[in-house]
Amino acid sequence: MARLELRNIDKSYGAFQAIEGLNLAVEDGSFTVFVGPSGCGKSTLLRMIAGLEKITGGDLIIGGRTVNTADPIERGVAMVFQNYALYPHMTVEQNIGFALRIAGLGREEIARRVMDVAKTLQVESLLKRKPAQLSGGQRQRVAIGRAIVRNPDVFLFDEPLSNLDAELRVSMRVEIAKLHQRLRTTMIYVTHDQTEAMTLADRIVVIRAGKIEQVGTPQQLYSDPENLFVAGFIGSPRMNLLDGTTAPDGSVRLACGAVFHTTAPLPAAGTPVKLGIRPEHFTVDEGGLEIAATVDVVENLGGTRFIYGQLASGESVVIEERSERPLQRGETLSFRASPSRALLFAADGTRIRDVAWKE
Ligand SMILES: Nc1ncnc2c1ncn2[C@@H]1O[C@H](COP(=O)(O)OP(=O)(O)O)[C@@H](O)[C@H]1O
Ligand SMILES: [Mg+2]
Structure with missing residues (x-):
């Protein structure tokens, strides 16, 4: 020893x-x-x-x-x-x-x-x-x-x-x-x-x-x-890292169109950022309009499945879902992410901590 x-x-x-x-x-x-x-x-x-x-x-x-x-x-x-x-x-x-x-x-x-x-x-x-x-x-x-x-x-x-x-x-x-x-x-x-x-x-x-x-x-x-x-690097499939920009009202506006609001202003509006969301932290929500993805491929692992899709911005996204309802390639899917699970990163890769997300 x-x-x-x-x-x-x-x-x-x-x-x-x-x-x-x-x-x-x-x-x-x-x-x-x-x-x-x-x-x-x-x-x-x-x-x-x-x-x-x-x-x-x-x-x-x-x-x-x-x-x-x-x-x-x-x-x-x-x-x-x-x-x-x-x-x-x-x-x-x-x-x-x-x-x-x-x-x-x-x-x-x-x-x-x-x-x-x-x-x-x-x-x-x-x-x-x-x-x-x-x-x-x-x-x-x-x-x-x-x-x-x-x-x-x-x-x-x-x-x-x-x-x-x-x-x-x-x-x-x-x-x-x-x-x-x-x-x-x-x-x-x-x-x-x-x-x-x-x-x-x-x-x-x-x-x-x-x-x-x-x-x-x-x-x-x-x-x-x-x-x-x-x-x-850690996590498989990888964490989704979505492009966005900070806005003067303290929100993060993603390239794909979704907006994540905060209760406190973020540093310097207009700063490019990345929003990180793990595949399992999305919830597919048929009534929701938060984010839309077109389904490319569905990997069914039995107990769970990974949906590989594309956002309006052209970015790829992976969503984990436990459901057996049929999904078609090319179908558009609405899903949400809980802001409390989202991580924010600056353009140089450093983490922006203590973001007060509005749920
Ligand atoms: N004997 C050597 N002479 C010159 N460069 C080396 C030698 N051994 C390793 N390197 C270089 O050092 C770096 C780290 O290598 P290595 O420790 O083998 O990486 P890893 O094990 O993480 O894949 C690499 O860029 C490799 O090319
Ligand atoms: Mg080695």
Whole structure:
């Protein structure tokens, strides 16, 4: 078990700055997920923690010790990679036990620990096989086993499920969550998949272009995003972000024609803004005239459905609705949004908080 601290961490590859002045504390025993688009620096950050990549500036502290230049093996971390990185010529048993052999443990102890881990991950029957004789899911279990057997203070996962098919990804995700509940070891998990981040994390760190955009619980990021980037990144389908302008009477006039009134004036009339509304915060209302959309596509998921439509402004919109009444492509639909659920953003992407919406 260990707490981690990243203090003002920089990483440059030549002239390119991949990570810039990053500060973060990862609590002991927590499940922290780094999420962000491809190329934002997630792997770089994880590799610096693991000691596989040099830190250009700042301090990395694991369990109270500054480990900037410590060897990977001295850091008490174990990493699981997306491509499994198993030794092809070794059996599952030898792969899982490898680090223990290197550490000079006795045969019996190695055998016992490998068997413990194999049971946990349900790969006992595969111990004599080589990686080529395993499915993708089985290989990933072995890769996780190889990390667990070392009893690390910190687990680092770099997109461990990205190479698996959709169904297996969901079941492995649940297993990783169970593993964390059982071991209570600090875990840092990297993914570009916001669903994985939302379902696994105690705390999510949203990264963009080498900088932290926001840190919070999944629920905080979902309902109270700090800026437009986080609002758009977290949530599936995405939050609707509609163009509008502030008016002198304190209302927000949307490009699609709808008007959202407030009881207190907004700063500077005529300012372009974006109004954010999640798909589930619209209510379809046949009598309403609030907003009209032309139906493009309806995705029926059984219990609920997503209506993809177009507004008078030409903007796309997604509405979640729990209804079974038939809908035709090209049909016009009226719906409302409760202003209390709407989020307002300035043109530069920052959140405009404390808006006094009139219901
Ligand atoms: N060895 C390297 N040399 C130069 N640039 C690199 C190297 N490794 C990564 N980068 C760059 O650093 C940025 C972050 O990469 P990475 O951490 O792999 O992103 P992520 O894991 O979030 O997809 C990218 O722009 C990538 O091209
Ligand atoms: Mg990566």
